[in-house]
Amino acid sequence: MSEIELEIIRQLRMIEAEEDVRILYACESGSRAWGFPSRDSDYDVRFLYVRRPEAYLSIFEPRDVIERPISNLLDIGGWDLKKALLLFRKSNPPLLEWLQSGIRYEENYTVAESIRALSPLGFSPKSCIYHYLNMARGNYRTYLQGSEVKIKKYFYVLRPLLACAWIEKYNGVPPLEFSVLVETLIPEGTLLRETVNQLLVRKMSGDELKVEPRLEVINNYLEQSIAHFEESASLFEAAHGVTDEQLDVLFYSALAEVWGNESSWTRGLKEVRRPSGGR
Template identity: 65%
Template sequence: MMEDKIRLELQQIEQEEKVRILYACESGSRAWGFPSKDSDYDVRFIYIREVEWYLSIHEKRDVIERPISDLLDINGWDLKKALYLFRKSNPPLLEWLQSPIQYLETSTVAEQIRRISPLTFSPRSCMYHYLNMARGNFRDYLTGDTVRIKKYFYVLRPLLACGWIERNGTMPPMEFDYLVRELIPEDSELNRAIRELLDRKKAGDELDYEPRLTRIHEYLIEQIAYYEKTIIEQKQADGGLDGQLDKLFIGALQEVWGVPLKV
């Protein structure tokens, strides 16, 4: 099974890099709920090194990346980097922590971060992230009369994420189906058009260049214009958690390596 292969790859990374992986999950289309039959496995993880590695005046590489092979795309962030980005309400990290497909969770660290994530969540910053993703994919793939129609998902999902943030003020769930169900009226023409396209993708249809889908296309243009105007109304995070995150980091070193450190 691919899950077993992924866990084996993670074990090899631990041995080769002399790290402990605290958390690993799926982050791409498989976690979003619309994989193709040949979709990569986008594995993301958070790791921690031994205490001595952090006791240096030199900046060191704080990511681990592996070349894509056999449908596996694996890379991870050092916990210190992850916590630094967490305090800025980093959407990719927040998505990882709530992924519906988790490969391992070996310490309490991920759950500690989840518990305090509402305190760092910034609706405006996260909406900017999703809006920029939607605009970029729309511009690159969907501007002609003939478009790469599978890319509709890569504009729809971030725009639905914007809609979730506007409505709920919280981090949107990863699952595309759930976002559609919550935000697009079930009996609408738009919902039917999205469902038909999703069924085709899941069935393995080759979704390449085709005439653009009018109803979905109109919706994307409307939503991008809407959020460009209203995003400034979203709240920013209050911040002020640096001391708590320092303690979390030191506590993780203690938990993983069993070393006595003053918190």
């Protein structure tokens, strides 16, 4: 385990002690998980946690987000399991991405895998398309419309639009890895593929990729893709849906698994049936 990984684990243990929670799952998000970090990219650590059962019985809502100050190296933040499940119910793309991250620091309990098992029912092509389309439009308007642009920002428009294209083609959660999206969705031998690959090499080699003349072949692709998904987004299907009962059972099961005999409230939950994945 590298020094940075050891530091991440140390920070997670500190969060558990200071907040009196248990971390269920922790992973890398952002450019490292996407496969195009720069040499000076920080580590975007995201996690799911659960509080003691007593906290959820209080008349005062427990805090549902934990964040730590961002340093030059680490950006650490997480969601309460209850918040995560409510967002999962809406097919929240960031949560779906976290759960399939290829860089996992911890997966201490079965809850993350239980959520993954329900993902085919919970995945909504329509809501995910809108999420990625809005992300792409916002970044495109902000960074890529002048005659000179911040070249590295192309990745933050390309990736969400390629995610839209993946959903359109495969009707499933798009992979995090940018290279997989490019290799699958941009035809080999085209000027667009060649230009994107050249940018990727530059970014990962440490090239700062500051303001430069815009790349028309990429801009044209982005504009056409945005126009296409603006027109077609409403035609995609919504989620088949995960039932409230399935999410409740998953939540109860997590409390029992994590806290066990440490809490009187979980002793009666030990025999709760785990969700089967059906409705």
